[in-house]
Amino acid sequence: MKFRFNHNNFNILDLEKSLKFYQEALGLVEVKRFEPPSGDFILVYLGDGVTEHSLELTWLKERTKPYDLGENEFHVAFMVDDFEAAYERHKKMGCICYENKEMGIYFINDPDNYWLEIVPQK
Incomplete structure (x- = not known):
């Protein structure tokens, strides 16, 4: 028996805003x-075009208040082949929320305040 990663999920408030951000x-x-006939929710799976792993964004029609992320001690990490260019893009977007220069990484936050770690390709 072998398990493989399939996807991670974030629940979001504004689907279009989140789709634009992740793009x-x-x-x-x-x-x-996936959109059920009831229209109560929408599931959108995002891919990087390289791996099979995806990020599922869940939008709930009736949800109006931000999600409680607790101390936000969880995250998804992305490896990038041009770390400096990625840093400059994210700096320009104003979404860098934490830097650890000693470790050579930084974090960005999405519109719902989920943290995403950016690591250089090694």
């Missing part, structure tokens, strides 16, 4: 969508 910040594109 602009990380180059993620929609690879799959």
